[in-house]
Amino acid sequence: MLLTSGQVSVVLSSGIVFVFTIVLFLSGYVLQQRTVHSLQAAIKPRLPKPLPAPKPILPPTLDVKWARPIGARPANDESLQQFLAEQSLNWHRLGYTQMVREHVELCSAVMLLADLQKMKSPAKRLLLFPRAWLKQAEDDYGYNPEMMTTKRLLKTAVRRYGVTLVPMESFVDGADDSLSSSYSLASLYSLVNYDRIIYLQQPGSLLDASALDSLLAFSDSQTMAAYPATPDRQDISMNMFLIHPSAEEYTRLKDARASHPMTDQELFRKSFAAPTSLISEWSLSMGNVVYESRSLRDAVDGFNATLFEEATTYVRFSDPEIPGPEYDLPFYERVALYPQNEEAKEAWKNLYERFRQRRMEVCGLDLEIWTKPVLQVDSADDAQGAERAAEL
């Protein structure tokens, strides 16, 4: 059936009318909905704007998680003075120190200071070394490979890692300045331009600098705040010190040491009694500030390597069978030392491997060859030592 043109136009126009009606209805509906919404908004009670989050006053690179340790801080720490001190922190008067008495120690010391720079710690980095090396470097340069490495590492420390070199005299007046025993950690007290310094015993691996930065920044200046040797806080350990250097303390230690020869540990334990010379307990609530690598062998079930690394600041290598992480051990000997716990074993292997890689990056040095000492060698060494002493 065919439609005439009149019928077609009627169908078309009624279609158009229908479409317009729909459009009109819809736009009316939308308008009405909008009005309803704005009415609803108008009657609704106004909610107060949330307050801005309180901003902790912290030095630039501090990690909030460590700056506000859980656990009680002693009352005298939260005084107004402390608050003001935090605001006017002078990072030029806070520092990390390393001290080397022998050439073999130098690379590990530079590595630690390099790690602090890599982790963007704002504190100064200081390296104490025997002043005698400077003279020796001039005399022997080009002949003594050990001295050449030392000279290269000292330069690298300054140029690449922003380290301040501090040549030191022997601690005992008139002592032979070529012997490591003539130097003492007590020389740290001569750094009187600094309010607080942290010393870490090397070799070690720094996993996170923020906890240490917080310690430097927020602690009271105390003559000695040492890491406890045991959890019962009966003695100071030599792993870590937070020191307020002073000329009086330097003189006192020098006199004590001059009275009779003793090791640094004897000198320090005699001069700084626990628990008054220990780091405050709130500092310890920051996790493992200092951890000894051999403790990984005591790990119990449920030890988690990820959590361990997150909660640990500094690991000192302390496995008694190994002279240090800078020595290469035959594979089978290394395997014999692995912790039993699988997770602890991973953490242990990671620490040593990371040290090896970093040693190459920072010092350009491979691991040293090490052969396990045989018992008879001891007496031969003694004889040699005696001969050498006699020559001197």
Ligand SMILES: *[C@@H]1O[C@H](CO)[C@@H](O)[C@H](O)[C@H]1NC(C)=O
């Ligand atoms: C260790 O802890 C992390 C973080 O809580 C978790 O993701 C991981 O699965 C844990 N690993 C083991 C072996 O339990």
